[in-house]
Amino acid sequence: MSSLRVDDFPDWLNKKEFTKQELEVLKEILPFYVVNTIQEGISYRGIGVSEYGWPSNVWNIGDLREQLLYVANLTLNHNLFMVERLDDMENACHQAHLDENFAQYRDQERIAVYVNSNSNLVLSIFKHIRNALAHGRFMIYPSGEDMIFVMESVDHSNKSLVVKARMVLRASTMLKWMEIIRNGPQDVLKRKRKKK
Secondary structure (H helix, E strand, O other): OOOOEEOOOOOOOOOOOOOHHHHHHHHHHHHHHHHOOOOOOOOOOOOOHHHHOOOOOHHHHOHHHHHHHHHOOOOEOOOEEEEOOHHHHHHHHHHOOOOOOHHHOOOOOEEEEEOOOOOOHHHHHHHHHHHHHHOOOEEEEEEOOEEEEEEEEEEEEOOEEEEEEEEEEEHHHHHHHHHHHHHOHHHOOOOOOOOO
16 A cells, blocks of 8 residues: 555646636635635634534534535445545545546545544545645536536645545535534534435
């Protein structure tokens, strides 16, 4: 097993300009995920979940995490893979169908993400969404009435880029995540995910 190393300018990252529709979606998404990120210590204008009324132990009780995963239909070890070592990232991307040509397959939301020991799954996902958006390492594709974000979060290591996350997420999912977090704990519904 090994870390997943990639080029500075991969083939899938091939468009520089945004359409009017893409800009409208980005106008909603960028402030929340990049500037007002829930990941503490990343942005001077960040807004932690406690400021939205979530309890300090929100990540221990699981309600918020379960709701966020539910709306994206993400299931651990099915279409959501987390690793605690970068050396396991290549395998996680393979299992999540986020290999070399991952940007071509946008029919299902899926995530492969590195989670370091100082964080948790949700905060890591949000951090890597922020990094992908902030550094322009994403593409947006139309999908019916929705749009699909294809994202990659990378870090410099030994003169190359190491993948820390790859994600395929609907704009509607990212907007729903914003709504759930902003509305606070009163709107969280405990739901059981259907087994596939």
